[in-house]
Amino acid sequence: MAAGRLSDRERRVLEEIERALRRDRRLDRRLRAFHLPPARPRPRTALFLLAVSVTFMVTGIVTSEPAVIWAFAAVWPVTLVTVFRLLCRWTDG
Incomplete structure (x- = not known):
């Protein structure tokens, strides 16, 4: 029997369940x-x-701490997507 193929009995049982x-x-x-x-x-x-994104960005620029820069890198895309979806919702007719 080929992989992914059902036998006649299996097909009948499946049809009965459906x-x-x-x-x-x-x-x-x-x-x-x-x-x-x-x-x-x-x-x-x-x-x-x-x-939060602006706070992380400013803090990262001022301190150059890698943890703050990585936190900004994690929050910024989520912020962009959220703002974009909000703008799309507002402009949707």
Whole structure:
């Protein structure tokens, strides 16, 4: 038997399981209710991340401490993505 191929018996069992799952209304309701809307960035979160990033940047420039520079390098991309998503949300019609 080739890898990834199901035998006739396995295919019948799988089809039977799928039919039983399609008939289960409670499972269907739970799966439909499970979908969560995507998380939306809040302005407070974006401002907080921006303040932390600027603080790390200024502290890193003044002290030249590698730990502060690495902290800035870790926070800055998250800040950019959050602000970008917030701007996209604001400009979305």
